Amino acid sequence: MKESPQIRKSIHKPYRYDNTIYGHTESFEMLFFMMIPLLVGVLIMHFNISSWSFPIFGISIVGAIFLFKLYNIIYHRYYRIIKRTEQKGQNEEAVYYVIQSYISYKKLEKIVREKNLNWIDVESYYSSYGDDPSVRREAECFFDQKTIENEVDEVVISEIKKSIYRPRFQHKFLEKNNLHIKEIIVPGILLGILSFFLFFKGLLFFMGFPLEPLKTFSILGVVILSVIVVCNLYIKKNHRYLRLIERKENQGRYKKTSYHMQSFISRKKLEKIIHKKNLKWKHYKHGEFKRDLSRENAEYYFDRETTEKKVIDEVL
Structure with missing residues (x-):
């Protein structure tokens, strides 16, 4: 019996920027390149044609923001996961697990019953060796990431140290x-x-x-x-203080343990920062932490950011 696709409502708004989906990244880059010639055109109109170009430009931006907000309230994004098989020959076939998206103002109960909807592919996982359970699990994890609220547990696993680099x-x-x-x-x-x-x-x-x-x-x-x-x-007179945290994420079948550095910038000395609670720690962007690290490697890069190098010069 053919398995029916599972459909769930997204936990995010329809037009939320999501860098895990290629189409979202492409749309954002298109918006960026469209804004520059639009601004140049407004400047030319302002100084050569009409003094009302800037007010009209501002009203247009406010109107566009309002329409986007209204759209995100009325419409919802739905996801489903399907299995797609492509036959390449008599004895060769490729199996894809595809996550598809559909935007509608209707509720989930009606979407499940409707057929012939225009579902759009947003992500696919490929297996050239038939039905691979590990590939299917990857697709299911991505599907759960988009449709199940993320439960995050963060634990501080280091002491607070001052960075050897000042913040810009x-x-x-x-x-x-x-x-x-x-x-x-x-x-x-x-x-x-x-x-x-x-x-x-x-x-x-x-x-x-x-x-x-x-x-x-x-x-x-x-x-x-x-x-x-x-x-x-x-x-330039501020100091950056760092700490290392262990983050555990749980979204159904998607589970991940990762390590991150957090930063707090202040003019106060380290002794006062250590004893303070409820500080607004921010994510510290470090190149090595973009990939998955073990706890040992995370502690290594944390020490490199907070420990001064000892240089010994010897006269030969």
Whole structure:
């Protein structure tokens, strides 16, 4: 008897960015490349055609955000897992376990009963040796990741130590707001272009060019750049404190134990940080922790970040 596909509702919103799915990454990159020419077009319109281009641009962004929010409330994403067999010859066949996605405003009870829905493939696991149980388990784990709430248990397995490297301005900003670097690329470019424009106009104003209507914006550009410089110098006095945690994730058939470093940036000394509770520790991005590490290797890289090198010079 043919096994019927299991259908579940996603634990995430339909348009949540998910870097484990290729289509999501591709869509985000497309949005990034579309924003740059759009901004350039708005700047050209603002200075050559109409002074209403910036307000219209702002209203359009607010309207688009509202529509996305409304869409995420009304619609839901559903997943199912199917087995797909391809025959390549008389005695050769390939087996795929495919996770498919479907977006609808209908409830799960109606989706299960409906047929001929336009399901879209989002991930597949391939076996060239027939029906491989290990490949099927990989697909089931991915399916559970998207449809079962994640139970996370974190345990601190190290003492708190001060990093031998001081935090930079961008690190302080990212950790304080818990942002992903991709989430600030577009706003950062927009702010950079605006700051450059205002700074350039400010220089022309102070050089004596007749730019009275832009006097306010010119001064504002200089103020923004001055604030950035002051903040950068101020943050150089901060220290970064690190600790190592063991994280256990449980989502049905998907179970994972991983190790991560957490960071806390402060001007206080180590003695005061150790005894404080309820500190807002942030994820510390370290290149080696992108792959799965054993506890021994995780402790090794933690020590490298927090232990000064001992250098001995001998005269020969």
